[in-house]
Amino acid sequence: MKLAPSILSADFANLQRDVQVVEQAGADLLHVDIMDGHFVPNLTFGPGMVAALRPITSLPLDVHLMVADPQAWITPFATAGADTLLIHVEATAHIFHAVQLIKAAGVKAGVVVNPGTPLSQLEELLPILDQVLIMTVNPGFGGQPFLPAMAEKVARLVTVRKQLGLHFEIEVDGGVNDHTIATVAKAGADIAVAGSYVFNGAPAHQLETLRAFAK
Ligand SMILES: O=C(CO)[C@H](O)[C@H](O)COP(=O)(O)O
Numbered sequence: 001m002k003l004a005p006s007i008l009s010a011d012f013a014n015l016q017r018d019v020q021v022v023e024q025a026g027a028d029l030l031h032v033d034i035m036d037g038h039f040v041p042n043l044t045f046g047p048g049m050v051a052a053l054r055p056i057t058s059l060p061l062d063v064h065l066m067v068a069d070p071q072a073w074i075t076p077f078a079t080a081g082a083d084t085l086l087i088h089v090e091a092t093a094h095i096f097h098a099v100q101l102i103k104a105a106g107v108k109a110g111v112v113v114n115p116g117t118p119l120s121q122l123e124e125l126l127p128i129l130d131q132v133l134i135m136t137v138n139p140g141f142g143g144q145p146f147l148p149a150m151a152e153k154v155a156r157l158v159t160v161r162k163q164l165g166l167h168f169e170i171e172v173d174g175g176v177n178d179h180t181i182a183t184v185a186k187a188g189a190d191i192a193v194a195g196s197y198v199f200n201g202a203p204a205h206q207l208e209t210l211r212a213f214a215k
């Protein structure tokens with residue numbers, strides 16, 4: 001399973017240090033949570049953050065756009081250096097078009113579903129996606145408890161992927177720690193995002209523990 005530390009819980013005053021620590025500890029991706037104060041009730045970073053991260057790490061930048069009107073932000077974040085742009089199915093009436101715009105921008109395309117959003121909303125999109133992100137908390141804040149019912153949602157998507165013969169990666173985000181990672185690994189998730197668990201301890205040790213429990 002790939003591990004994607006979320007910089008949401010990093011020390012912003014020492015961000016370069018924290019990014020380099022998780023890269024050296026073998027993180028697979030760097031997850032960047034973009035919140036606009038509208039789609040979710042919290043405010044974080046803009047494309048300038050992605051542009052600042054790009055030269056200091058060779059990790060792929062997994063950019064989670066929790067924004068209203070995601071179409072407006074695709075070009076700025078792709079230009080800034082995002083490797084994957086993940087947009088919420090709930091955030092636009094034109095999700096298929098938004099995915100087409102991401103692909104036209106030359107980056108990987110992912111769609112995110114909130115805990116209350118059924119997988120059926122992804123049906124027409126799955127063949128054109130590189131990634132599907134299943135939220136395992138309600139989006140907006142780090143440090144929330146994992147929603148156990150979401151593991152079954154992951155397992156259902158694994159089955160659908162197999163039935164359709166597709167190869168998109170399945171990612172989970174929220175509340176992943178040493179107690180919950182085995183559940184999502186067993187359900188078949190390919191990528192786990194972890195913010196507070198990684199950065200509220202010694203990141204290298206925390207990542208090693210996650211890796212051990214994911215086996
Ligand atoms: O998208 C997010 C919140 O909306 C974050 O990526 C997620 O919450 C990670 O933080 P933690 O591991 O602390 O739950």
Ligand SMILES: [Co+2]
Pocket residue numbers: 006031032033064173193
């Ligand atoms: Co996220």
